[in-house]
């Protein structure tokens with residue numbers, strides 16, 4: 001989060017990307033770095049070193065990265081082929097992250113560059129590799145004599161952060177035995193999205209909402225992250241993960257924290273993170289015998305898209321034909337504190353759903369009394385604040401208005417704020433914001449160890465209950481292109497609500 005008004009350029013930075021030859025760097029990291037360069041945010045002295053076992057020369061590596069930019073960057077190559085100016089700052093280091101003996105190559109590179117730049121630089125190690133490689137790489141890095149320097153050495157750890165509470169604790173313990181907490185940047189890319197950061201502005205830069213932002217006025221809150229895509233070739237990963245681990249334990253619980261947190265007294269990283277972790281600490285723990293009442297899972301069945309048959313999840317490549325991995329999850333959470341006691345938070349996510357849509361809907365209570373004549377309120381709907389995170393980026397306030405004419409009738413209408421019409425600026429990608437924050441040493445939008453731990457504690461009873469069920473017939477299914485399994489509808493309707501597909 002850019003806590004200063006205009007970010008100053010970070011100091012000289014040497015960024016090593018373990019997994020430089022991988023998909024994440026190709027699709028997200030280098031495009032983000034290049035956009036930062038185009039916008040003038042990168043340090044004047046800057047180098048990226050991609051690391052992997054594959055064979056590349058510096059030139060062939062740069063060529064591959066340019067392909068990624070042409071395919072995936074919001075700006076492509078940009079004006080005047082500035083890639084030709086930027087790409088000499090990129091090089092490739094062929095090494096195996098598990099081979100401790102080769103880490104002197106990193107030490108050599110740091111010393112060379114610092115000698116050339118005339119002083120110490122920020123050194124960032126981005127772990128864009130499978131999670132099982134992270135402990136070994138972190139251990140090997142920590143042997144380098146400069147890695148204890150808290151002021152200028154940082155490591156960035158990609159998701160998934162652990163597979164469950166125990167493995168997350170082990171990973172945190174390992175990292176914290178080698179690096180200080182302030183050196184560890186645990187990425188949750190949702191927190192880098194503009195519309196997610198705007199939740200803080202919406203809530204804490206306005207007086208309008210705060211008086212009614214509590215259980216007295218808010219009847220329920222829904223958080224949805226619906227995707228139309230399926231596995232996109234990540235069957236091997238997803239089969240070990242599932243919707244609850246992949247999206248709810250991290251992204252959606254982080255969003256919930258931003259919606260539910262108390263006002264911070266400052267924008268200091270730990271102040272924001274303390275307020276967020278307070279929400280997690282207050283969340284009602286789910287007893288094993290309550291799981292079926294508050295959580296629903298599902299798997300997509302076979303379907304059709306654009307006139308072509310699509311396979312059921314269990315027929316996807318890399319997926320067990322009797323898989324018990326959920327591609328949809330919906331959970332009812334409660335936050336037991338003064339502000340939110342009794343207000344349910346309905347959270348859901350899934351693959352192959354009807355729409356790509358991440359949206360937060362705050363539904364307010366009805367007025368205590370409607371004095372209008374009978375029939376006038378037939379079209380009445382709840383007052384709602386609908387916060388669209390993506391792909392639409394807008395905030396809508398739904399309220400009632402009198403329909404013009406001599407008959408007294410009220411209809412729901414909306415006021416809308418839309419990023420595209422209100423602001424001329426382009427939206428930076430989440431990874432642009434997050435990479436700039438790492439370079440600037442601002443951890444506000446990154447997860448602290450205690451946040452990760454609490455989030456795992458909250459979902460573990462559900463994961464344990466689901467893991468204990470090995471009967472393939474017990475997994476609810478849903479039609480691709482729908483809004484999920486009927487069981488999810490039943491869960492929310494039993495409580496007197498319905499899913500809002502806004």
Ligand SMILES: NC(=O)C1=CN([C@@H]2O[C@H](COP(=O)(O)OP(=O)(O)OC[C@H]3O[C@@H](n4cnc5c(N)ncnc54)[C@H](OP(=O)(O)O)[C@@H]3O)[C@@H](O)[C@H]2O)C=CC1
Nearest residue numbers: 019020021022023024052053054096097128129158159160
């Ligand atoms: N791709 C995405 O969109 C997203 C990915 N992530 C996370 O980012 C991380 C990377 O994902 P992704 O890029 O998709 O994975 P890939 O499988 O595409 O890339 C893995 C990378 O790890 C490198 N690697 C593997 N073994 C070693 C080793 N022993 N030493 C050095 N490098 C090694 C590979 O390089 P080589 O084979 O050359 O050694 C490759 O560059 C994962 O944790 C993933 O969960 C998170 C969110 C989104």
Ligand SMILES: O=C1O[C@H](COP(=O)(O)O)[C@@H](O)[C@H](O)[C@H]1O
Nearest residue numbers: 159189225227246247251358390
């Ligand atoms: O972390 C992940 O997020 C993506 C969805 O991200 P978005 O920015 O497109 O909403 C999801 O597809 C993926 O499974 C998950 O690992």
